[in-house]
Amino acid sequence: MKSRAxxxxxxxxxxxxxxxxxxxxxxxxNCAVSLLRTGIGKLVIADFDIVDSSxxxxxxxxxxxxxxxxxxxxxxxxxxxxxxxxxxIYIIKLESQNIxxxxxxxxxxxxxxxxxxxxxxxxxxxxxxxxxKPLIVGSGLAGxxxxxxxxxxxxxxxxxxxxxxxxxxxxxxxLAPRVNIVANMQANIVxxxxxxKM
Amino acid sequence: MQIILNNNLESFDNEKLTVNELLEKKNFTFKxxxxxxxxxxxxxxxxxNTLISNGDNVSVLHLISGG
Numbered sequence: 001m002k003s004r005a006x007x008x009x010x011x012x013x014x015x016x017x018x019x020x021x022x023x024x025x026x027x028x029x030n031c032a033v034s035l036l037r038t039g040i041g042k043l044v045i046a047d048f049d050i051v052d053s054s055x056x057x058x059x060x061x062x063x064x065x066x067x068x069x070x071x072x073x074x075x076x077x078x079x080x081x082x083x084x085x086x087x088x089i090y091i092i093k094l095e096s097q098n099i100x101x102x103x104x105x106x107x108x109x110x111x112x113x114x115x116x117x118x119x120x121x122x123x124x125x126x127x128x129x130x131x132x133k134p135l136i137v138g139s140g141l142a143g144x145x146x147x148x149x150x151x152x153x154x155x156x157x158x159x160x161x162x163x164x165x166x167x168x169x170x171x172x173x174x175l176a177p178r179v180n181i182v183a184n185m186q187a188n189i190v191x192x193x194x195x196x197k198m
Numbered sequence: 199m200q201i202i203l204n205n206n207l208e209s210f211d212n213e214k215l216t217v218n219e220l221l222e223k224k225n226f227t228f229k230x231x232x233x234x235x236x237x238x239x240x241x242x243x244x245x246x247n248t249l250i251s252n253g254d255n256v257s258v259l260h261l262i263s264g265g
Contacts, residue, residue: 027265112265116230119261123232127239140262153205155257156237168264179265 002198011039013198018042019190020106022094022122024070025049026174027138028112029060029077030183031190036078036085038191043078044106046090047071058176096121100129108190111137112183114168123158132157136189141182142168144175152185161185199252204259213252217245220256230261 005013019040021028024047032043047070051061055070065073071089078085090102094113099122103109109130111122119137126135140162141150149163161182168174200209203224215223217233217240233240234257240248250256 023265025265114263114265116261116263119263120230120232123259123261124239124241127232127234131237137261138265139260140264142264155205155234155259158234158257158259160259162262164260164262166264167262174264 002195005195005198009198010195014039014191014194015041017107017194018044018105020044020103020109021046021112022099022103022109023047023112023114023118024059024074025055025112025114026058026176026179027141027183027186028110029070029074030058030180031110031112031187032074032078033060033081034184034187035190036082036087038187040190040194042086042088044088044090044103045071045074046092046094046102048091048093058174058179094118094122096125099125103130103133106133108134108136108193110186110190111135112186116167127158134159134189134193136161136186138162138182138186140164140166141178142166142172142174144178147181150178150181150185152189159186159189161189199250201250201253202255204257214249217248217250220250221245221258224258226258226260228260232259232261233257234259 049070051065051068051073053066069091075087075089134157136159143166153160236255
């Protein structure tokens with residue numbers, strides 16, 4: 001395992017890997033951008049939702065993309081950063097039935113859902129179907145401030161990023177800075193896992 | 199018994215505990231939970247009859263909405 005590498009070495013190495021992203025909202029869209037910029041070979045992104053103007057406070061979309069399926073808009077934005085990127089998108093509601101097939105070829109999976117029931121669902125599904133595949137979960141990111149509370153914890157192949165406390169609500173909305181911090185902590189864990197294989 | 203709970207060593211007077219007993223003792227009242235014992239997922243309907251014993255590595259993970 002190396003702890004240092006040149007940009008070229010990193011990009012060459014990461015180009016061999018595929019990362020699955022479950023959800024293309026605040027966590028998924030921002031995490032995808034960072035992974036793409038770092039040189040991940042292939043991204044598999046799934047979400048059933050369309051871009052809404054209320055998403056623009058934190059998700060990687062633009063005003064003129066409101067109304068488009070999120071994964072299509074995200075693919076356009078990623079291709080605009082790197083035209084050679086390999087991005088597989090699925091407009092689909094992820095469930096325990098379709099997750100194993102969609103993400104079976106991914107080296108790592110990023111959980112990027114909004115609702116806690118969905119987070120539980122993907123953790124259970126991956127624990128049963130992919131016990132060896134690392135899963136990176138975001139949990140607790142609403143509101144603002146308190147940088148020092150946001151952290152990463154590891155339980156076997158399961159990694160948690162967030163403050164493990166701040167639940168979104170009417171008076172505690174998800175805002176760009178903390179959502180981006182957690183999305184990028186997830187991306188950073190993906191890199192740490194994949195760079196270990198160098 | 200001594201177990202590892204969420205990466206920390208913890209001691210209990212009991213020789214064994216069911217998952218539900220552990221949740222009660224620790225006052226874990228979260229709704230959205232994932233529980234793993236020695237890396238293995240414990241389904242919700244087994245919380246009453248799955249025993250935790252000395253040396254087990256237990257993770258009680260609380261999931262929070264937002265993304």
